[in-house]
Amino acid sequence: MKRRKGLFLVITGAMFWGIGGTVAKKLFQQYAIDINWLVTTRLLIAGLLLLSVQFFGKDRSQILGVWKNRRAALQLIIFGLIGMLGVQYTYMASIKNGNAAVATLLQYLAPIMIIVYLILSRQSVLTRKDLLTVALALIGCFFLLTNGSFSQLSVPLLAIVWGIFSGLAVAFYTLYAVPLLKQYDSLVIVGWAMIIGGFALSFIHPPWEMDFKSLTLEAYLYLIFVIIFGTMIAFWFYIESLQSLSPKESSLLGSIEPLAAVLTTVFWLKESFGIFQWIGTTCIIVMILLLALNKDSSSTTNHLSKNEKPLRIS
Template structure:
């Protein structure tokens, strides 16, 4: 029963992540501002995750324990600003200028960036599997962004730039979050980092500065889905799945997120997606599976999906 529960949680969480990006695109089409959505999403979801942690009586003391150590507090603030906020904002900006499918796939280039960074810093040597992984990423990106054409892009340049920045940001906090996640519960780290990021962005676009009277019921439903299901519940379910599944199993099953983003973008939003873009998608998803299946790689301890998802937002 525990294993079945774990499978349900990780699959549901990954689906919510993938669909949440597509629903965000729908909100942008309705005129919702990127700054406002990211601010509201982070603040509400972060607060709810801390409530979940508080309900667990045996673990609620960790909520404020992270602030009692100066080093941990500084790391948490840094992670919240340069990790959580950076990933969320760049990802949403890429969706706004392009679509959730391309934004999610570009963000998932983060493990390749980590491999290259590790080799560049001489923390690891490149392996044959790494060469295959990087090659799949390059080929996948080429087909995804050009649809096979050597003369023009099939995706807006701003979407590409924000998407690559999202991958860089994800690579940064995947590595930066490791010490915090080893010392404090994932819900505490994720919850506080969301609140920190949301508070910082509130100075740019306060969440109360919104013409709520002109929002339709449909818009409110989409907002609820993105904030509650696509963020808070997605994180919570993924983290809970690790209680009954191994990190490798959760990371493998979590790879349905980009597939969900692609399918909902194409069949729900009716976004154009060419034949070669499907090939590019297949290359990038294959790359992700190779990394998740690999026992040892250039990524530190190579539990990329576990470490990144416990400190993320997909997308």
């Protein structure tokens, strides 16, 4: 029963992440929601809720304890401003200018960027599996973004640029968080990082500056889904799944996220996807599965220790 609960949590959380991006695209398209307002509100509310889960369910002393360590506090601020805010804003910007499917798949190129970084910094050596995953990523991206045509892109260039920046932000987010995760629970680090990022962005677009009367009931339901289900509950479920599943199993099942994003983009938003884009999507999903199934602890793709909980980013 414990294992079934873990499987339910990680699969549900991954689906919420993937669908959340598509719902955000619906808000941008149909209701012209400002991206700055959505990211600010999403981060602040989700961050507060995650810290609430920590306060009522786990070691509440860590919530303020992280600020008593000057080094950890400085790392947390940098992580919140560059890592968390960088990931969330670039991801949403890629969705707004393109679609959730492409944005999510481009974000999942972060492991390849980490591989390149670790090799260039001589922290790891290149393996055959690394070469295969890089090849799948490059082939997948080419087909996904061009639909097999050398003369034109299948998605707007701006969406691709934001998507690549999103992948880079995820790579930084993942590597920079390692020391913090060794000292504090994931809910504490991510909760505070969301609040820090949301607070910083609120100077550009305060969350209360919104014409709430112009929104319909449907728009409010979409907002609730993106903020609560697509962010807070998705992350919480993923972390809770690690109580009964291994990090490798949770990471593997987490690959449902891009699949959910693709399917909802195509069948709910009715956005066209060519045959070569499906081939590219398949290549990237296979790459994700290879990384999740990697058993070589010395590989460049396995940068987290066995006892470390992997972070989620969408």
